[in-house]
Amino acid sequence: MSLCELSAIEIAAKVRRREVSAAEVLDAHIERIERYDQVLNCFTDLTFDRAKREAAHVDFQIAAGRNPGPLAGVPIAVKNLFDVRGLATRAGSKIFRDAPPASDDAPILKRLTNAGAVLLGTLNMDEFAYGFVTENAHDGATRNPHDTARIAGGSSGGSAAAVASGLAAITLGSDTNGSIRLPAGLCGIFGLKPTYGRIDRAGTFPFVDSFDHLGPFARSSADLTLAYDLLQSGDKPDAVLPVQGARVASLDDWFVQSASAEMLDAVAAVAKGLGATQRVTLPEAERARAAAFCITAFEGGQLHKQNLIMRPEDFDAATRPRLIAGALQPAETILQAQKFRAWFLAQAKIIFERFDLLLAPATPCTAPLVGQKTMMLNKVEVAVRPNLGLYTQPISFIGLPVVCVPVTGGGLLPRGVQIIAGPGRERQALAAAAMLERDGVVAAPVATPV
Amino acid sequence: MSEADYLRAASALLGLPIRPEHEQEVREAFAVISAQARLVTEFALPDDVEAAPRFTP
Numbered sequence: 001m002s003l004c005e006l007s008a009i010e011i012a013a014k015v016r017r018r019e020v021s022a023a024e025v026l027d028a029h030i031e032r033i034e035r036y037d038q039v040l041n042c043f044t045d046l047t048f049d050r051a052k053r054e055a056a057h058v059d060f061q062i063a064a065g066r067n068p069g070p071l072a073g074v075p076i077a078v079k080n081l082f083d084v085r086g087l088a089t090r091a092g093s094k095i096f097r098d099a100p101p102a103s104d105d106a107p108i109l110k111r112l113t114n115a116g117a118v119l120l121g122t123l124n125m126d127e128f129a130y131g132f133v134t135e136n137a138h139d140g141a142t143r144n145p146h147d148t149a150r151i152a153g154g155s156s157g158g159s160a161a162a163v164a165s166g167l168a169a170i171t172l173g174s175d176t177n178g179s180i181r182l183p184a185g186l187c188g189i190f191g192l193k194p195t196y197g198r199i200d201r202a203g204t205f206p207f208v209d210s211f212d213h214l215g216p217f218a219r220s221s222a223d224l225t226l227a228y229d230l231l232q233s234g235d236k237p238d239a240v241l242p243v244q245g246a247r248v249a250s251l252d253d254w255f256v257q258s259a260s261a262e263m264l265d266a267v268a269a270v271a272k273g274l275g276a277t278q279r280v281t282l283p284e285a286e287r288a289r290a291a292a293f294c295i296t297a298f299e300g301g302q303l304h305k306q307n308l309i310m311r312p313e314d315f316d317a318a319t320r321p322r323l324i325a326g327a328l329q330p331a332e333t334i335l336q337a338q339k340f341r342a343w344f345l346a347q348a349k350i351i352f353e354r355f356d357l358l359l360a361p362a363t364p365c366t367a368p369l370v371g372q373k374t375m376m377l378n379k380v381e382v383a384v385r386p387n388l389g390l391y392t393q394p395i396s397f398i399g400l401p402v403v404c405v406p407v408t409g410g411g412l413l414p415r416g417v418q419i420i421a422g423p424g425r426e427r428q429a430l431a432a433a434a435m436l437e438r439d440g441v442v443a444a445p446v447a448t449p450v
Numbered sequence: 451m452s453e454a455d456y457l458r459a460a461s462a463l464l465g466l467p468i469r470p471e472h473e474q475e476v477r478e479a480f481a482v483i484s485a486q487a488r489l490v491t492e493f494a495l496p497d498d499v500e501a502a503p504r505f506t507p
Contacts, residue, residue: 294483297483309465309467321472324468325480326479326483328461329487333487336491337490338502339495339500343496345502386482
């Protein structure tokens with residue numbers, strides 16, 4: 001097995017045992033990036049000089065008998081909305097390409113590098129995180145390592161494709177309406193969207209204050225859990241919640257109506273793996289998705305209002321009209337949407353009195369083609385871009401933690417399944433992901449781009 | 451009032467001009483948002499539901 005196929009935990013263990021140096025691990029990843037990223041287009045900035053210094057520091061610490069941390073020599077990368085010292089935080093835009101470079105790393109990036117991680121660079125995304133496809137007008141499309149004719153998903157498409165293809169062991173992304181879960185599912189890896197407010201957003205470019213979350217991508221549930229533990233702001237560790245005996249149900253109604261048969265098969269496989277036989281309805285999920293849609297357009301539009309006035313021509317044409325139209329919505333819609341948010345969370349909490357974990361597809365279908373405009377859902381032709389997030393938006397709307405697990409193999413494209421927990425119960429969803437991985441129900445083998 | 455009339459009025463009132471070459475795409479985007487907004491505003495919420503954002507001094 002090559003160094004690029006190892007999990008983060010395996011890499012760090014080998015580095016700490018001096019079976020391999022952090023510099024050798026880095027060289028292997030640089031070689032793989034140089035070989036495959038011309039096709040995949042995951043990276044927007046490469047920080048190899050910095051990475052060499054960080055790897056050398058890890059090797060120095062080990063030689064001196066010190067422990068560099070649980071991510072010793074692990075190559076990581078971040079979506080290009082995270083502050084990285086010395087780089088402009090562009091958030092996928094042309095407008096901020098020439099912004100002054102960040103004076104420091106985002107605090108959660110520091111949490112990983114302080115644990116011994118080595119930063120390879122920053123990663124492609126939809127402009128201002130407003131999209132599900134990572135077909136960026138300024139930086140190009142990121143391609144899915146399982147089929148490079150297809151999208152990686154978005155908006156954290158570079159983050160997902162980099163991990164899926166073995167260019168990095170762990171990456172960070174953001175999720176406002178599905179931007180971690182959706183690309184994780186389409187690229188066949190693990191992704192965590194923690195509870196709203198759980199992870200410090202300082203040093204990252206915002207999109208929608210009401211819904212913005214940050215979180216990690218990885219190829220194993222153990223790596224995902226380790227990253228989550230390192231990223232948390234709180235000093236008090238989470239209680240470890242058992243998955244044995246957990247009450248699990250699959251969401252029906254909205255969460256099955258438009259899903260393809262292969263996506264429903266994936267949910268059924270995960271349900272079987274967790275011993276779930278019951279179905280439950282999260283009422284008015286379609287309206288929850290609609291409310292998230294309106295608030296997103298409004299807050300995003302208001303955030304970028306000055307640039308929409310001064311230099312609208314510099315926006316991605318896929319982003320600009322939605323931001324302008326969103327900013328001009330009547331206040332009544334936004335107030336009602338925020339009220340609906342409180343009502344919808346109350347409905348979810350009623351369900352969590354009966355169940356511990358809920359299951360739903362991450363996407364209605366597997367990865368569409370790059371450039372594909374429409375797709376068939378439930379025998380109706382719909383636009384690809386706004387409809388990939390049908391099943392993720394209602395959940396991030398109320399800030400619930402979700403682990404997206406990859407159902408891969410069988411000659412099919414990867415299919416992501418959301419394991420949704422009650423607020424603050426990330427650990428239980430992570431434990432469920434670990435059990436499924438142990439039992440071979442889910443897996444994220446490195447994909448060699450084809 | 452049509453959606454196009456509303457957009458022109460809101461654009462002027464809120465000081466967010468829409469360039470002529472962007473009018474069509476903004477109208478289309480607003481139509482999509484409006485369809486979603488109707489799902490939200492037509493739903494009868496209990497009177498005691500408070501909006502979700504909290505101000506914590």
